[in-house]
Amino acid sequence: MSQENQSSALGASQTLDLTKYTLASPVEIVHHLKAIAKSGYMVTVFSNKGKTFILTRLLEVDAKKQSMIFDWGSDEATNQQLLASERNVFVCSPEGVKTQFITGQVRQVDFEGKPAFEVDLPVQIIKLQRREFFRIRTPVGNPLLCTFTDYPGAPIDLAVFDISLGGLALWLPDLAMAGFDIGTQYLDCHVDLKPFGHLQCMLEVRHRLPLQMRNGQDAVRIGCTFIKLPTQMENLIQRYVGQLERERRAMMR
Template sequence: MDNNEFELQDARYQVSSRREIIALLSAMMKDNLRLTMLLKDMDIENEVPTSILHMDEDAMFLKAAPDPDLNKAIVEGGDIVFAANPHNALIKFSGKVQRTQVEHFLALKVSIPESLVRIQRREFFRIAVPAAASLRCKISFTGADGQFNIVWASVHNISAGGIGITDNSACMPLATDVTYNDCKLELGVAVQVPVRLKVCSSRKEELQNERFLHHFGCEFVETPRAVLASIQRYILQLERELNAQKIKDTG
């Protein structure tokens, strides 16, 4: 995945200044902040945590994964997408990964990106959706077997930039960079808005009795202004309700 393939809506948040990019990455290294490698189309955990160990003028050196097979998959996986959340912002970029060593320890080497995306959290304020709200998203798609599916996924967090959802039926495939074009997002009682969702992260949770849940982090794609306004109104309303409940609980 090339940096130019990030969402068009992210273009206005793109940072191309090499000096600024190095400053952002150096600050993350100094604070030992978590950097997540987002893998796609693999039968393994899709999000791999790492951190920046060292930097030079042309590259950064990252903590390797604990599993040799996972490191092999990362190196052979082509361009890997990286994401981090330093100081109330979202940073993401992509690059090819190589094996190397730092002080005789296995590490991963990535070239300093030519550009990255930096989005302030205030642009996409994410709020947890209480279970009592029972917020859902209807997702329609055709599976690999040609079967048409409709999944009502539970929404557990929401922002103007996307949603976190759980597929209780475990029917949605655990794949990233997949876009679902036919979705209906509930915003309260009897209110639904059409959205397109791009899966940015996914993971599987195993429950008792051989049951599974599939969790996804999704971005909205090309959201119409009217729909975005409805989402923002819902978020503000939900925030007011949560604040009112906090005051009541502490009163």
């Protein structure tokens, strides 16, 4: 479970010095995982070399046994693939802090009369603050559209360039387009994250970056941060990003 393996599991386009973001103390690891279990945040577990994943919750963290128990998945075939997987990546975002760690093979156990998974605690955990979330590029051929319902005059749709749990970037079709200065907020925005559902969010413009497209045309990319994004919507984005990452890795293979 080297730090190099942890870094590659991030799937980030940028390189981060992960040393300052890593928890390696057993006490810190147990404390952080217990907080996640208590909060009930959804956790995505990627298994089978990233080919499959389940959404689950941590149920119990045992400091003495150095193990944790997490909920059984909804799809039996995926559960069996997870049981056979020797290396698994856990990802979640409690309180806007992305948590990621790698474990070995899991075991099936009974927990309060129901099937569950048990696994040894990780030797280290990576915690990235919201602003350090990697952003994943959205499909070019079938771009996501963000609808700004409360844009002055009439609702408008902007193409989404990339997305993360921290926010998203969009293309402005007109350099002189009004209403997207830094600090501008839109409180009724919608993105259809097919096939996972409909993202409803509030956005604040944080960055404006003038660029020149490959065809020579000038353009502006704006970076927006989510405002008080509900946990339900974070889970939706997490599932969508997870699917894009799986597709990206499949194409690389």
